[in-house]
Structure formats: C-alpha cells, structure tokens
Amino acid sequence: MARRTRGTSAGLDRERIAAAAVALVDRDGLERFGVRRLAEELGVDPMSIYHHIRGKAALLDAVSEAVLAEVAADAGEASSGWEEVARRTAHGYRDMAYRHPKVFPLLTTRAQTSPVALAALERLFAAMRAAGLPDQVVADAPMVLFSFLNGHLLARTGGGPDGPGPMPPLDAGAHPTMAALAPLLADFGSAAEFDRMLDVVLQGIRDRAAREETP
Known part of the structure; x- marks a missing residue:
C-alpha cells in the first residue's frame, strides 16, 4: 500500500x-x-x-477504550438494581475478552480512566448506592468484581478466542481429592463456570452489606 x-x-x-x-x-x-x-x-x-x-502509550489507551466501548454496548440499560448492572457488565466484559484475547491483557495492566471506563463504574456505583448499600461496600465492590474478572479471564483466554484446552487427566494416587472433584471441573472456561464464580462474588458483596447494615 x-x-x-x-x-x-x-x-x-x-x-x-x-x-x-x-x-x-x-x-x-x-x-x-x-x-x-x-x-x-x-x-x-x-x-x-x-x-x-x-505516542504509543496514548495509543494503547485508545485501544483499551475501543474494546471497553463494546462492553458498554453489550451492557445495555439495566432495570433491576445493582446486581443486574453488575451481571450485565461482567458478561459484557467476558464476551469482550473472548473476542479480543490478545488485547485483554492491556485492561489488566493499565489504569482504565477513559470516559467509557468511568461511565461504567459510575453506573455500578450509582446502582449500588440507590439500593442503599453502605458507602464502604459500594467503594470496595468494583475493585473486588474486576479483580475477579481480570484474574479469571486472563486464565481463561490464554488459549486464544476458543479459550483454554481441557484439563489433563489427574493421577488419583497422587491427587485423590482433586481427582474426585475432577468431574466438577470439567466445564473449565465455560459460561456456566463463569456464572457460578460470579455468584460467589456477588453473594460476598451482599453478605458484606448485610453485616455492615446490622446494628
């Protein structure tokens, strides 16, 4: 050209x-x-x-912003409170990571302060506050949520758009407990596994809010 x-x-x-x-x-x-x-x-x-x-640093920020804009488009308008906002954001983030597995590490290693990133956080903060969650829980929850998302998705997208390969067979003699649990780990990287783990994170936020609200 x-x-x-x-x-x-x-x-x-x-x-x-x-x-x-x-x-x-x-x-x-x-x-x-x-x-x-x-x-x-x-x-x-x-x-x-x-x-x-x-400069290259600004260009990498523009790349991050471009893929985060896809998350905002996927999330749509939530109408059922903070958990729906969190779930839609989490699923949009997961979908984006699988579409762009080679871009995704940028989101975990660079501060995300673009307007689209801040708008997503504002939606989550506002929904949690509107639901009456204690301010400290509201302040902490996005860090907890995105720490889970970044770690989980880095591990799951390491194999490219198709995700990780199947887990290798386990030696029942050397690792009897893990071998016994292996059937429950067979959906590694699946949407069902993601939802189970996301449930744990959101339940933790609910439990923390309930403890802080208890006089």
Missing part, C-alpha cells in the same frame, strides 16, 4: 486509528504492535497518527 506523506490526514481520526490498532493487536499480538506497523497498515506516515494520538 502506498504511504501518504507526512501530515496528510488520509481521512484519519481517533476512532479509525483505534479500530485499526485493535485489529492489528487481535491479529499479531501486543508484542509486535507499534506505531510504525500501524502506520503501514493504514498506509500513512507515522506522524499522521501522532497528529491524532500522541
């Missing part, structure tokens, strides 16, 4: 650059990602990208 000269916009804007960057990371991974490679994909001089997004 012929490259446009420095300063030529080629119809670029932040949204188009971010979408191309997401596609490039999806294909080649973060290790190979850089402004020059992105410029080659877009057929422009790297300075044309810097005109819209200043």
Whole structure:
C-alpha cells in the first residue's frame, strides 16, 4: 500500500486509528504492535497518527477504550438494581475478552480512566448506592468484581478466542481429592463456570452489606 506523506490526514481520526490498532493487536499480538506497523497498515506516515494520538502509550489507551466501548454496548440499560448492572457488565466484559484475547491483557495492566471506563463504574456505583448499600461496600465492590474478572479471564483466554484446552487427566494416587472433584471441573472456561464464580462474588458483596447494615 502506498504511504501518504507526512501530515496528510488520509481521512484519519481517533476512532479509525483505534479500530485499526485493535485489529492489528487481535491479529499479531501486543508484542509486535507499534506505531510504525500501524502506520503501514493504514498506509500513512507515522506522524499522521501522532497528529491524532500522541505516542504509543496514548495509543494503547485508545485501544483499551475501543474494546471497553463494546462492553458498554453489550451492557445495555439495566432495570433491576445493582446486581443486574453488575451481571450485565461482567458478561459484557467476558464476551469482550473472548473476542479480543490478545488485547485483554492491556485492561489488566493499565489504569482504565477513559470516559467509557468511568461511565461504567459510575453506573455500578450509582446502582449500588440507590439500593442503599453502605458507602464502604459500594467503594470496595468494583475493585473486588474486576479483580475477579481480570484474574479469571486472563486464565481463561490464554488459549486464544476458543479459550483454554481441557484439563489433563489427574493421577488419583497422587491427587485423590482433586481427582474426585475432577468431574466438577470439567466445564473449565465455560459460561456456566463463569456464572457460578460470579455468584460467589456477588453473594460476598451482599453478605458484606448485610453485616455492615446490622446494628
């Protein structure tokens, strides 16, 4: 593809650059990602990208924001209180992680302070406060929820869009308890497993709120 000269916009804007960057990371991974490679994909001089997004760090933030916008679109408008907001957000986040497993590590290693990220947190904070949960529980809950989501999804998306492979057979002689429980671990990485673990997290938030509300 012929490259446009420095300063030529080629119809670029932040949204188009971010979408191309997401596609490039999806294909080649973060290790190979850089402004020059992105410029080659877009057929422009790297300075044309810097005109819209200043530096690789800002570009990575734009990539994060682009995939988080998908979560906001998936979440829709919850109408049944804070748990529905939390569940829809969690499922949208999971779906995004499986669509973009090579992008997802960015969300776990960089502070997410974009408008779309803050809007998602505001929805959850506001729903919890409206339900009357104690302020300290409201303040702590998103950290608990996203710590679970990030750790769980990093483990489950490590194998790519199709998720992790099946667990290897366990030696019942060496690990008798784990072998006995193996049938209950057979759905590793599934939506059903995700929902069970999410239930544990949300139940913990409910229990904490109930304890703090008890005089």
